[in-house]
Amino acid sequence: MPPIQVNDTxxxxxxxxxxxxFTVEEKVAFASLMSxxxxxxxxxxxxxxxGAEAEAITQMTRLGLxxxxxxxxxxxxxxxxxxxACGLQRVHISVPVSDLQINIKFQGSRQRVLDALQKAITYGRDRGLYxxxxxxxxxxxxxxxxxxxASMAQAWGASxxxxxxxxxxxxxxxxxxxxEQLVEQLTIPVEMHTHNDLGCATANALAGIRAGATSVNTTVNGLGERAGNAALEEVVMGLKQLYGLKIGIDTEKLQALSEFVIQATGWELPPWKAIVGKNAFAHxxxxxxxxxxxxxxxxxxxxPEEVGGNRRFVIGKHxxxxxxxxxxxxxxxxxxxEEARSLLDAIRKLSVELKRDLTPNELLNLVS
Incomplete structure (x- = not known):
């Protein structure tokens, strides 16, 4: 497979x-950590x-990341x-391509979409932008x-x-x-952007890469609109474990990165979240x-060390x-x-009563 790059969004x-x-300070700190x-x-x-969005972007462009x-x-x-004005040298230009979206945003005119895109690409390229x-x-x-x-965007100078x-x-x-059809049509790289409304975001991102895409959008913890996006930690580990691709990202920092985003958003993850969830390595x-x-x-x-996590053994009903x-x-x-068998019965009984696993102190109290 060709080299794959992550474009985290x-x-x-x-x-x-x-x-x-995110505050300006959180955005700048996050960008530094990701770099x-x-x-x-x-x-x-x-x-x-x-406003604050432009201020954060401007600060990031000055960091020399x-x-x-x-x-x-x-x-x-x-x-x-x-x-x-923010100092960016690379821009992404988004236009609707489904008739449903074109009807809402461009009064149903495909030609208006093409005209606007050509003007924007030309304007950006004339100013030295990627x-x-x-x-x-x-x-x-x-x-x-x-x-x-896509073919016209390529002809007009899109990279x-x-x-x-x-x-x-x-x-x-x-x-x-x-x-696969898109990759065969173009000579410029194709990038994947997938959402998780049906729980397929990571699988679809990887499928697109198998089809020839060489860039992939991710978000830490799968954060994003509605059900979220393809999770950075899942895509990176999928590429590494399934395809043997090491793309230069330090996977041992994935847990710390996840915790940074949890702190910044105030949103905890479900314990069973792949790669970085509390129970990902719990038994x-x-x-x-x-x-x-x-x-x-x-x-x-x-x-667990490969992704910055820890193995846990939990004692309870099972x-x-x-x-x-x-x-x-x-x-x-x-x-x-004999003592172990007797204690096991007591542990299972208490776990059922409490509807959870037992703490170390609870276990020691059962022995005493």
């Missing part, structure tokens, strides 16, 4: 999640919003002027028009085309088919606990004798086989 599409606002761990490109926001910075724009010269073009709602577009617009599953309606099979059941004690690979696809014996050995308490 936590600061743009991620912040567009309902109820999420330090090796994320190749950051979509840093919408310069045309002005290793990550390339790109701003999101409509096909308007005024938006591009705002990006230039121009990426995004087809909003690509997944629901008429295929012939999508291919026509990349973004395929957007804007409302998350694709599965990996249809994603592969649609993106309670007797069979699983015994297996992991013998060899962690029995029930872990990769080590735990077995081996896990209980191991816990008490660590506390300096040796249990006979």
């Amino acid at each position: 936590t600061l743009r599409d991620g912040e567009q999640a309902a109820g999420v606002v 330090a761990i090796g994320v190749q490109e950051l979509e840093v926001g919408v310069p045309a919003m002005g 290793k990550s390339r910075l790109i701003g999101w724009n409509r096909a308007l010269t005024s938006d591009l002027d705002a990006s230039l 121009v990426s073009v995004g087809g909003e709602d690509s997944s629901r577009a008429d295929t012939s028009f999508l291919l026509k617009l 990349r085309f973004r395929f957007c599953d804007t409302v998350g309606v694709l599965d990996p099979f249809s994603t592969y088919s649609q993106v 309670e059941s007797g069979i699983h606990g015994h297996g992991v004690l013998q060899n962690p690979s029995t029930y872990e696809p990769f080590t 735990s077995g004798k081996h896990l209980i014996t191991d816990f008490f050995q660590q506390q300096g308490i040796q249990l006979s086989s």
Whole structure:
């Protein structure tokens, strides 16, 4: 597979999640952290919003980060002027490509979309900007028009085309088919932008890469509008574990990155969240606990240390004798086989009563 780059859009599409606002200081700190761990490109926001948004983007452009910075724009010269004023050298221009979206935003005229896009690309290129073009709602577009617009954008000077599953309606099979056509049509790179409305965002992003896309949008923790976007940690580990691709991102910092976003948004993750959830490397059941004690690979696809996490053993209703014996050995308490069986019954009974696993103190109190 060709080299793959991540374009993380936590600061743009991620912040567009309902109820999420990053401060200027948080945006700047986040960009610095992402650059330090090796994320190749950051979509840093919408310069045309002005105010604190433009201030944050301007500060980021002055940091000299290793990550390339790109701003999101409509096909308007005024938006591009705002990006230039923030010091950006790369711009993304988004236009609708489905008839549903064109009817709402361009009075149903495909030609008006093309005219606006040509003007914006030419304006940006004349000012020395790297121009990426995004087809909003690509997944629901008429295929012939999508291919026509992407080809014309390339001819007018666009350096990349973004395929957007804007409302998350694709599965990996249809994603592969649609993106493969686009890749075959273009000579410029294709970028994936997927949403998680049907729970397929990460799978669709990976399917698009298998079809030939070489850039992928992500957000930390899958943050984003409605059900969110493809999660950075899932896409990066998917590329690494499934395809053997190491794309230069320090995966040992993924947990810390996740916790930064949790703190900034005030939103906790479900414990079962892939890669960075509290239970991603937690084991309670007797069979699983015994297996992991013998060899962690029995029930872990990769080590928690690889993503900056920690392994946890939880004792509760489903735990077995081996896990209980191991816990008490660590506390300096040796249990006979009969004592372990008796204690296991007490643990299961209390766990059912409390409807949760037990704390270390609760376990020690059962022994005493």
